[in-house]
Amino acid sequence: MVSELRSTINSVKSRAFHSSCLITATALLSFMLFSGIVIDRSLNNGMKNMDRRLGADLMIVPKGAKEKAENLILEGQRGTFYFDGSVDDRIREVEGIKEVTAQCFLKSLSADCCSSEVELVFYDPETDFIVGPWIAENYSNSIGPDSVIVGSDIVCENGTIKLFGKEYKVLSSMAKTGTALDTSVYFPSDAMPAVLADAEAKSSFLTEEQKDGDILSSVFVNIEDGYDTSKVIEKCRQKVGDVDVVYLKQLNESLSDNLLKITDVLEFVLIAGTVLIFVILVLINSVIINDRKQEIALSRILGRSKKKICNALIKETGCISLFGSFIGCGLGALIVIPFGRYIGMKLDMPYLGPGAAASVIQLTVIMIIVFLISLFSSLFVVIKTTNIEPYLALKKEAE
Amino acid sequence: MKNRLISSLIFILAGLFTILAPTVLFPVCESEMKMSCYYTKQAEIGVGLLIIALGIVSVLFSSSKVRLGISIAQFFNAILVLAFPLKLTGLCKMSEMACRAGTLPALIVISVLLLIAAGVNAGYLATAGKNDGK
Structure with a gap:
């Protein structure tokens, strides 16, 4: 041979x-x-x-943040854009809205554990239909204020991650997306005041809006069947003022x-x-x-x-x-x-x-x-x- | 003679690309502030010049032992090409920035190709030297 x-x-x-x-x-x-x-x-x-990330019909963002929002969807590249924390509740009241959930992003904050910077995302586990199905692949229990879910590129020792001097239990690691979402850490929205306070205590740079705490970056909306999307958006604008809308389904198509x-x-x-x-x-x-x-x-x-x-x-x-x-x-x-x-x-x-x-x-x-x-x-x-x-x-x- | 010319040409081209990758082909992030990738670019220009210089020296010497030494040096230079962005000087931290998306992959390709070329040439020269010794 x-x-x-x-x-x-x-x-x-x-x-x-x-x-x-x-x-x-x-x-x-x-x-x-x-x-x-x-x-x-x-x-x-x-x-x-x-396709799996876009679980909503519309994404409502502050006026002027449409391009950043599209970048977020395409590349997972988050920007810091905010409107006040009551926007989701006001949108929920609009007729023809089926589901509403909000997220808040904090960009580029260094984690003690990681060589690269991580991005923090606060989401509401009770109303969420965007992150939840994605996380449910690995984890099905509810998330507490001292626990987080991390992107696939974040390596954690002993199942914990240290952020601003405080250790958080890592409940699950998400599947790889090939975008900056892989370097994100997901917190429940209840944890936001405590995390911001920790960040300020550790002298991390926070903008005035971030210090205020009652903020949201984007609101994801699903519309009831039989309602005209443009009319629902018009009603939303009447309710919350001038906002930009990203048509997720159209973007996807x-x-x-x-x-x-x-x-x-x-x-x-x-x-x-x-x-x-x-x-x-x-x-x-x-x-x-x-x-x-x-x-x-x-x-x-x-x-x-x-x-x-x-x-x-x-x-x-x-x-x-x-x-x-x-x-x-x-x-x-x-x-x-x-x-x-x-x-x-x-x-x-x-x-x-x-x-x-x-x-x-x-x-x-x-x-x-x-x-x-x-x-x-x-x-x-x-x-x-x-x-x-x-x-x-x-x-x-x-x- | 053929080996001398081909190997030297490969070294000179590798050096040239080491300089061009972070400056012209896949430039590092543009910013008024000097970030990590700026220092990596400067370091790569230095290593690139060194690789070119050794490539030119390699053409001038016919002794296979000298060229073997040069090939070994180029092997370690190839490691250095990658060590600057990955360890020594580093790059920006966000994965979507120009230095991470473009410059780093280009340096990986140049470094691996130079590593293989220098390693194969060193192996060839060492074997040829042994055979001549017999």
């Missing part, structure tokens, strides 16, 4: 130029497939995650359309690229096998069976495709995985990169696909050449 492998590698090495052409082609194919599939899946995962366009283009490029490289592989293999006709004919004359020759050639193809796909996938992983957030930001789309296990599975699958493509690209030429009569092959070579 080892000696067979060694002879295959020696055979590949002895035709350095041809082998490097094949390795380059398979590496290109693997790079393209790996990068394309990872980007495609990450965009789809990001979209699915966003428009993002889904964009995603569909991007993935369509990506899939077309992948298919076209694969066909093109397949043709190139067939051409290279034809040239190589043509050059080796004499060698194959001599092997036949010396008594090697067709099957053995076929096996040896297929092993060489396997060896080359394995090496090429390893280089291609490695390069793809090196570029696409670290640049995940950058790609998401440039496309203005939610992007959730694959985990380690998913990456390994994708790598294995792509290596198998590339091996099969390489095999098919050489199979026809190999069979055709090994079927030629040795005498004829040698005669043609002599001519």
